[in-house]
Amino acid sequence: MSISGEQHNPYAQPQPNPYGQVPAQQNPYAQQGPHAQQGPPPGAPHGPPGGYGYPAPGVPGAPVGAPGAPGGSGGRGASGWLWAVGGAFAASAMWASVMFATGGFGGSEASPDLAGYSYTSDLCADTSMTPFENAGYRTKQNTSTAAKDPNPQHSGSQQPSLDSMWCNISLEQKTASSSDYSSTLVYNTATLHKKSDPEPEFGDGYRAYEKQDTSVDYRVESVSGLGDEAYLVTRKDEGSSSSGSYVILGVRDGWMTYQSTWSSYASSSAGKQPSSEEVATMLKSSATETLRRLR
Secondary structure, three states, X not given: OOOOOHHHOXXXXXXXXXXXXXXXXXXXXXXXXXXXXXXXXXXXXXXXXXXXXOOOOOOOOOOOXXXXXXXXXXXXXXXXXXXXXXXXXXXXXXXXHHHHHHOOOOOOOOOOOOOXXXXXXXXXXXXXXXXXXXXXXXXXXXXXXXXXXXXXXXXXXXXXXXXXXXXXXXXXXXXXXXOOOEEEEEEEEEEEEOOOOOHHHHHHHHHHHHHXXXXXXXXXXXXXXXXXXXXXXXXXXXXXOEEEEEEXXXXXXXXXXXXXXXXXXXXXXXXXXXXXXXXXXXXHHHHHHHHHHHO
């Protein structure tokens, strides 16, 4: 079978090196992996060709002078073609080995560090009430006849990625009279993160209270001695005939997160209310015992 026309004969005229004409962004081996289009992170160690620190063949900065390399002395020969293919194959193989090692191809996932905590369907049963009782509070008697309004009220949910637990408790001062208006609520939540580590975002979630552009003043401080990290958020309303306080305690221990929130409002006739510092002490004492019970 004859060949019609010399323009189709690839050996009739010298052809330009195809690898020398490919822009860097079209190099198929420079785009592989989860870090495509991204530069190496600060301080990343140098690696093999195609990895962090060394560019893959065909991209700016690749070693020059090697036989058949882009910009080298044998760019049009068979050895150049083999060098480019071999280098690309080595880079691709190295990338694939890294992806398998890090689970990038759907390999084994990181095991959740639940720090010994387990799910309970009734977080209220494990919530320590002793600090509140010692401060003169008791669980408010539920006068509602509706079964859907118990006090305390608990709930829970188990899902593939999260196990979530809640407990809401309405409190009253033991010395309060029926003519005094007051409302004191404690909300507790515990979450077991089974698919992702909450550590990178946990602290910023609480520090964000100080960044809010609102007329309410919040103070955020770190708490030692609770889990891997803990934060206390306090707000105090002043300058009115009523007294109220709002305090949040957040704790992360491994992939378990816990939050206890105190919210109170009382009329001036309801008597002396605990300060934010006193409430913080109650929340920390209750959290210490509650987390011990959840293990």
